[in-house]
Amino acid sequence: xxxxxxxxxxxxxxxxxxxxxxxxxxxxxxxMVGAFGGVVNGVLxxxxxxDARAMGDPVSLxxxxxxxxxxxxxxxxxxxxxxxxxTQHWSLExxxxxxxxxxxxxxxxxxxxVFSHQPEGLPAVPTYEDSAVMTGFAPVAxxxxxxxxxxxxxxxxxxxxxxxxxxPRSRLWLRDAPARALDYLSLAAMSxxxxxxxxxxxxxxxxxxxxxxxxxxxATADDMAAQGEQPLLGVADSTRFHGNFHDxxxxxxxxxxxxxxxxxxxxxxxx
Amino acid sequence: xxxxxxxxxxxxxxxxxxxxxxxxxxxxxxxMVGAFGGVVNGVLxxxxxxDARAMGDPVSLxxxxxxxxxxxxxxxxxxxxxxxxxTQHWSLExxxxxxxxxxxxxxxxxxxxVFSHQPEGLPAVPTYEDSAVMTGFAPVAxxxxxxxxxxxxxxxxxxxxxxxxxxPRSRLWLRDAPARALDYLSLAAMSxxxxxxxxxxxxxxxxxxxxxxxxxxxATADDMAAQGEQPLLGVADSTRFHGNFHDxxxxxxxxxxxxxxxxxxxxxxxx
Numbered sequence: 075x076x077x078x079x080x081x082x083x084x085x086x087x088x089x090x091x092x093x094x095x096x097x098x099x100x101x102x103x104x105x106m107v108g109a110f111g112g113v114v115n116g117v118l119x120x121x122x123x124x125d126a127r128a129m130g131d132p133v134s135l136x137x138x139x140x141x142x143x144x145x146x147x148x149x150x151x152x153x154x155x156x157x158x159x160x161t162q163h164w165s166l167e168x169x170x171x172x173x174x175x176x177x178x179x180x181x182x183x184x185x186x187x188v189f190s191h192q193p194e195g196l197p198a199v200p201t202y203e204d205s206a207v208m209t210g211f212a213p214v215a216x217x218x219x220x221x222x223x224x225x226x227x228x229x230x231x232x233x234x235x236x237x238x239x240x241x242p243r244s245r246l247w248l249r250d251a252p253a254r255a256l257d258y259l260s261l262a263a264m265s266x267x268x269x270x271x272x273x274x275x276x277x278x279x280x281x282x283x284x285x286x287x288x289x290x291x292x293a294t295a296d297d298m299a300a301q302g303e304q305p306l307l308g309v310a311d312s313t314r315f316h317g318n319f320h321d322x323x324x325x326x327x328x329x330x331x332x333x334x335x336x337x338x339x340x341x342x343x344x345x
Numbered sequence: 346x347x348x349x350x351x352x353x354x355x356x357x358x359x360x361x362x363x364x365x366x367x368x369x370x371x372x373x374x375x376x377m378v379g380a381f382g383g384v385v386n387g388v389l390x391x392x393x394x395x396d397a398r399a400m401g402d403p404v405s406l407x408x409x410x411x412x413x414x415x416x417x418x419x420x421x422x423x424x425x426x427x428x429x430x431x432t433q434h435w436s437l438e439x440x441x442x443x444x445x446x447x448x449x450x451x452x453x454x455x456x457x458x459v460f461s462h463q464p465e466g467l468p469a470v471p472t473y474e475d476s477a478v479m480t481g482f483a484p485v486a487x488x489x490x491x492x493x494x495x496x497x498x499x500x501x502x503x504x505x506x507x508x509x510x511x512x513p514r515s516r517l518w519l520r521d522a523p524a525r526a527l528d529y530l531s532l533a534a535m536s537x538x539x540x541x542x543x544x545x546x547x548x549x550x551x552x553x554x555x556x557x558x559x560x561x562x563x564a565t566a567d568d569m570a571a572q573g574e575q576p577l578l579g580v581a582d583s584t585r586f587h588g589n590f591h592d593x594x595x596x597x598x599x600x601x602x603x604x605x606x607x608x609x610x611x612x613x614x615x616x
Contacts, residue, residue, distance in 0.1 A: 133556065133557075133590050133611050133613075134409075134556065134557040134611045136407045136409075136450065136557070136559060138405075138407075138426075138434050138450050138452060140426055140427035140432075140434040141427060141429070155409075155411055155438075155445050155448050156411035156412060156444070156445050158412070160589070160613055160615075161411075161556050161613060163409050163411040163445075163448060165436070165448050167426075173427070174426050174427050174434075177426050177434060177436050177450055179407065179409050179448055179450065179557070181409060181556050181557050181611065183556070183589060183590055183613065184589065185588035185589050185590070186588065186589055187588070188588070188589055188614070188615070188616045189543075189547065189586060189614070189616060190586060190587045190588070191510045191546060191585075191586045191587075192584065192585045192586070192587070193510070193512060193513060193514075193546075193583070193584070194584070239462045239464070241464060242464060243464075272460075275462060275464075276460065285404065285405065285432050285452050285454070286404075286405040286407070286450070286452050286559075286561075288407060288557075288559040288609055290557075290590075290592045290609060290610075290611040292584070292585040292587055292590070292591075292592060294587060294588040312464070313463065313464070313465065313563070313596060313604040313607055314462075314463045314563040314603070314604040315460060315461060315462045315463070316461045316462075316463070316563055316565060317456035317457065317458070317459070317461070317565040318431070318454060318455065318456050318457055318459055319404050319454055319456070319561075319563070320563075321561045321563060321604075321607045323594065323607065323609070325584060332585070333584040333585040333592075336584055336592045336594065336609065337609075338559055338561060338594070338607065338608075338609040339561075340404050340405045340452065340561040342431055342432060342454065343459070343460070344431075344459070345459045345460060
């Protein structure tokens with residue numbers, strides 16, 4: 075019997091009734107406070123993908139993090155708001171002890187073999203094999219559930235802020251640790267696995283957290299099949315840090331040069 | 346008596362009871378089918394900003410377009426899902442004839458004078474005055490409610506597709522027509538005023554539509570005050586067109602070089 079991957083355990087749900095799911099957090103993916111947001115992404119998406127009414131593949135996922143998801147049990151309620159021939163719109167809420175911790179929306183879409191075009195190929199970067207694994211930075215459990223191989227823009231953290239702000243831009247190879255074949259759940263989680271850019275810019279671990287994160291899925295089922303357990307190339311950047319909030323954009327590329335997902339988030343910071 | 350701007354008329358709401366609003370579409374902002382998505386963005390955000398419970402400034406807005414908003418009356422229901430010291434999370438639905446046409450989430454945030462940094466300044470572009478106004482492309486009413494001055498990547502439309510795909514990237518100056526002082530409502534609308542990139546890439550008007558759009562607001566009240574009626578510099582791009590969907594990213598800059606908002610959307614297309 076093969077032991078399930080920690081990610082599968084962490085995103086597992088029990089269907090209580092139609093649109094009503096129960097789950098519990100996994101210490102494997104613990105964060106500074108509460109559960110790693112990527113797994114919250116994954117578990118919300120799973121509540122749609124596991125539903126008998128789900129049509130097509132995920133094309134969009136927005137998660138609004140209202141409060142930390144504390145260690146323990148939670149419930150998810152889903153509503154199929156509207157479905158057509160081409161798309162399906164879902165609204166979701168994640169609750170703990172009768173308080174909402176996250177709200178979410180998912181768009182599912184029917185994909186077919188129509189016009190296809192990608193203006194840019196894979197950025198010119200060293201291969202995964204030629205990139206060094208990040209070590210020595212694992213203040214929280216979930217960091218150890220991924221292998222991060224930075225190409226540039228690795229975090230340089232200390233107790234003292236950088237004299238001048240450092241670039242928020244990073245490029246890195248990433249994959250689950252141990253390896254796991256990519257699916258929409260892990261792609262959703264990986265889109266939230268980039269360190270918050272403020273940390274790169276300032277070099278100190280400030281009070282901060284993602285408040286809303288949106289992922290757009292460009293990968294189709296055949297892209298997923300071609301990907302398997304290979305790493306993804308991640309690119310992350312921000313345009314402005316101002317008035318307690320900063321933006322953050324990410325791209326996730328297959329080693330074969332397909333854009334698998336793009337994402338955008340807004341991050342709160344205290345000071 | 347000053348006649349209100351068409352945008353103010355189009356985003357006007359009547360409070361029926363707490364969290365329950367009524368409005369109607371404006372022919373000034375008509376689209377191919379139904380109302381211009383930017384005005385749907387604006388009117389949804391207005392249902393939060395007009396609420397006595399609203400705290401701080403908008404930091405994030407996601408709108409899921411479930412169905413076209415037909416000409417006529419609509420209602421909006423808002424739920425304040427969770428509020429804290431720093432942020433407030435709202436969920437919204439827009440209904441017409443008991444059917445949901447759009448779902449939405451808004452995050453409000455308390456802004457203060459903390460760490461501020463913007464890695465890049467305004468791109469090197471010709472000024473608004475030195476850029477030519479787009480003319481001759483106005484298949485729908487809302488296009489005439491904006492002045493678009495393309496710097497590069499202007500749409501080249503005909504009945505025949507380009508022999509080779511053209512770059513999805515555009516840079517342009519844009520403002521309301523007639524001019525109107527920028528606020529969060531018009532910034533939300535302008536973040537959805539970029540033509541869909543598929544149109545630039547293929548050169549033909551295909552059946553297509555935005556299914557989900559997220560805007561992150563970086564501008565604070567003092568940025569808004571400094572902006573007034575000046576134009577914004579818009580930058581729009583896409584990474585991949587595949588399997589009936591493409592992504593689209595935008596940035597909106599003040600002429601003074603501040604990033605006012607960034608956005609990301611996923612667009613459906615038929616063939």
